[in-house]
Amino acid sequence: MTTATRHPVELRYATASDVESTSDASRVLLALEGSRGTVGVRGRLKDPALFRDALTAAFGILSSDLRYRGKDRTAYLAYLMSKGKRASAQIWEAQKAFLDNALDGEEKQDEVLDPVLTVDPDSVSLEVFSRDESAYARLSFDNSLFEGREAAHGSTFLDVPANLATRMDRLRTYLPVSLEAHVALPAKATREPRKVEVPHAWLRGFLQVQSAATLPANSCVLAPIDLYNLLFALRTRKAKKAPRALRFELVPGAPPRLVLEPWELVLECHGGTYTGTAPAVVRTFGRQRLVALARLLPHAKSVRLQLMGPGLPVFWVIDMGAATLTLGLTGWTESGWSSAAAFDVLMPRAVPDGLAEKLRGKLRADGPLPFDTLVAAAGGASKEHVRAALQLECLRGRILFDVAKGQYRPRELMATPVDESVIRFGSEREARAHRLLGDGGPGAGEVKLTKVHDIVGEGTRIHGEVVDREAVRSFFPSFTLDLEGRVKDASCGCPHFRRSGMREGPCEHQLALRLAYARRRTEEEALRKTPEGRKLIRAETRSYVRRDAESGQEMVYRVSLDGQVVAVEWGPRTGEARHQRLWFDTDTEARTAYFTRLEKLSAEGYIDAASALV
Incomplete structure (x- = not known):
């Protein structure tokens, strides 16, 4: 990973976070990064057990990594050498050197920022992101947890040593416990600054969760x-x-x-x-x-x-x-x-000039606010423009959406705003895929879905044609989406796929086809809910299921429209089904009866089974 794909950050801590215990009281000392100004909180905890368990759970999410890792075979090679097998010392040393280099590079690539601690007038919160980039957590403590709370508002980073979770586990909650989170703690030695180069992919995922x-x-x-x-x-x-x-x-x-x-x-x-x-x-x-x-x-x-x-x-x-x-x-x-x-x-689309800064100033002045209040304060801007402006500020790291309370909060993730153009795409191939779809400026291509084949019990086979005007040729990617949304049996005629297949990830043509398929599904589902969209449907089959609360058995309805015929099949999933075919004089009457039957099933608590396969 090159330095161009990383965001350099220098962290300065006066000391390390720790837990101090005596015979009559305990103190939790949290060291905060000092370059962001005066930020901190102190007070006695009314419920030490709640504080301990919640903070330990957040630290567990921070250190979690569920990615598959290959096994180290050096011990096995050493065993073969001891038995006189065909494993020379040169092979052993070469593999050890390879693993050392691989692990060293992996540690650098996996480097992430420390947790973000934010002190607000009504709460103090901690944000963490797991090492495998698949889990984000925000832990918030209300002011009611503290007695004699003193605070300096702002956001900064929190030092989390490897042994802090273990020391928190041993916290004696039957004794008085106090929290002290400061930029500089007294009577402690100053530590050397630590430089961290955060991958843009990690930063992009962190900010996109906020927007999502x-x-x-x-x-x-x-x-x-x-x-x-x-x-x-x-x-x-x-x-x-x-x-x-x-x-x-x-x-x-x-x-x-x-x-x-x-x-x-x-x-x-x-x-x-x-x-x-x-x-x-x-x-x-x-x-x-x-x-x-x-x-x-x-x-x-x-x-x-x-x-x-x-x-x-x-x-x-x-x-x-x-x-x-x-x-x-x-x-x-x-x-x-x-x-x-x-x-x-x-990703935000068109945002009026100055609207994002205006909304951020409103949040900084009045604290956390719901969306409707921000719309009223936007000076006549539409809801779409206000939502786009707030999403843009979320991507820049200046605003946080509090899912628990449904409010927007000011929160500066970095000392300087994040350039959203740098983190918009996760890789060069993804940027090229958006360019092929017309999202990335000049040089746009054309993406067509040529065939979509639903395979019962397996997934969906998707074929397409991608016109790449930069390459002055067309490519024909295809892949299968299984029932878990994973991709298998992928193919493409581009040089990237011919060289490495799927070992280095999907090519830009497969990514563009995947995006085009997702967008078409969204458009079709939205269109079929309108009278104009329903007029275009001449043949369709939908399955609806409902589970009996007492027996747990599923009742399945399968309704089909084919021109002037509506066919209905219903019965328990594991039993014998009943059938009915209805003929109508016109396509319009059949279509009306078809959608009336579907709406009646939904009103009776039946669930569209197609959504279960997404």
Whole structure:
């Protein structure tokens, strides 16, 4: 990774964070970075156990890394040498040198910023990002947790030594505990500055999670016992085959259901009924990352989920009274593909001059504010322009969207604003893919979807044609999206794919085709909800499912439109189905009857099964 893809940051700490304990009291000393001015907070903790467990859980998310790592075989080679096998000392030394270089480069590439601590008039919060770039967490402590609170408002970085989580675990909560977070602590030696080169890919992911939090979402509430049941099921089972999704079944007026795949284990929830207007199924992946929430179970009062949709983050908001943890989980193994398909829509488009600065000044003057208040203060600007301006400030690191409270907050992530043009694309290939779609300035190409083939039980096979005007030729990429949204059986005729296949990631033509497919699906779903769009549909098949609360058995309805014929097939998933065919005089009558039947199924609590495959 070249220096051009990194953001240099110099961190200056006067001392290291520590936990001091005596026979009659304890102090948690948090060292803050000193180049951002006077920032800090101090006070006695009213609930030390809550503070300890919440902070330890956040540190666990910070250090988590679930990426696959190859095994070190040097010990095995040494064993072969001791047995006189064909493993020479030269081979052993060469492999050791290779692994040392690889690990050294990996540590530099994985270098991330320290956690960001922000002191606001109403709270103090800590933001962390996991080492595998797949989990973001924001831990917020209300002023009600402190007694005799003194604070200097602002944002800076927090020093987290490797042993701090262990020392926090040993904190004796039956004794008085106080918190002191300062830029410079007295009677301590000054440490040497530490220079960190943060990859733009990490910074881009951090800021995009903030922007994703502003999108519309399906929201549901779980009880703490529901989270316990989920974590218990994950701890006592191990999936040996795909799919490994956590599926949410949301029916208006009914409690949410959690379904663990591939066992189809149904967990009934007890946190209240789903208040959405339409049934929905949302499949999420990377469920093992939820294990970090186990530490919070004794303090949790409620759990709220923000389900953004396919390819977008899922936010878990754990309400613990005086503390709140917001955990944002992005895509799983194919994170590069999901980001290319989903985060593109988060980038701001046209923003009126001066609007972003005006809104940021309003937030700095009046504190956290909801979106409607900011629209009223925008001086006549439309909601679309206000939302685009706020997203732009989120990408620059100047504004934070508080998912737990639904408010925007001022927060300076870096000492200088982040240049959004530098972090807009994750790689050169992704930038070229957007150029082919017409998003990246001159030299735009043309992307066509030539064939989309749904394969029952496997996924969707997508073929396309990409006209690359810079290369003065056309390419014909194709790939299969499986039921988990992962890409397999990819092909393309470009030099990049012919040279390395998928070992170095997808080529720009495959990325452009993936983006074009995602955009077309979004447009089609929006169009079919309008009278004009429905007139274009002459043949279509939809499946709807509903699970019986007592027996757990699924009832399936399959409704098809084919010209003047509407065919209906219904029955239990594992039983014998019944059939019905209805003929109409005109296509219009058949289409009206078809959509009337679908709306009736939705009103009765049936869920569109197509959304479960996203």
